Amino acid sequence: MAVTATTRLGLVALLLAVVGVVRAQDYDFFFLVLQWPGSYCDTKQSCCYPRSGKPAADFGIHGLWPNRDDGSYPQNCDPDSEFDPSKVSDLLGSMRSEWPTLACPSNDGVRFWAHEWEKHGTCAEPALGDEHGYFEAALRLRSRLNVLAALVDAGVRPDGGYYTLAQIKGAVQRGVGVEPFVECNRDESGNSQLYQLYFCVDAAGERFVDCPVSPGGRPCGNRIEFPAF
16 A cells, blocks of 8 residues: 555654653652752861852752652663753843752852753753753742741741751741652761752642652751751
8 A cells, every 4th residue: 555645754753742641651750859058068078158158048959850769760862962051041040049050160150040940950851841941940939839938937047957858848838838858968976967859749730749750869867957058
């Protein structure tokens, strides 16, 4: 049977649709990861402020990461889609304030954002669209989580004091309505300190949900320092 041009076009369209479905199903949810800058800096490796100056003493975005319910995750889904700052030119001001880099040497953040887009963002394209959609979604979700205010209102302050894991998780739950996973790191003296908070977001990138799986990371114990920044 002869294959007409119309038939070929139909097959191509079907193949593209199938590929789109497969990519859309390559993850089940997102981790929105927020990082406390005081804990990033209070380590043996220390930190460097970005060229735009010292970030605000608030939780900054580390990333928005597609993940699967079994704990695995896709990465580097489109090697041809390199980060292009011109595509997010209207977001750069917000990215500098809400998604700062503290890596050394001091830099403008572009390498950090490129890493996040190329490793994680390219795998979120089915739901969030292009590069602009990815960063815009992360900033939008971050704006709905006034985590620091929730902690301070509950008496959990970034003043070098120590708190329990239950105090931290409970304060965030009451303040923003979502319970996070809490990751700790160690300061120069080996003390456990509040480092990152993981919030789970549905696969559409629209709403916060209960986390189906733990992100792992360093356990906190029950005596957690909240360092100043």
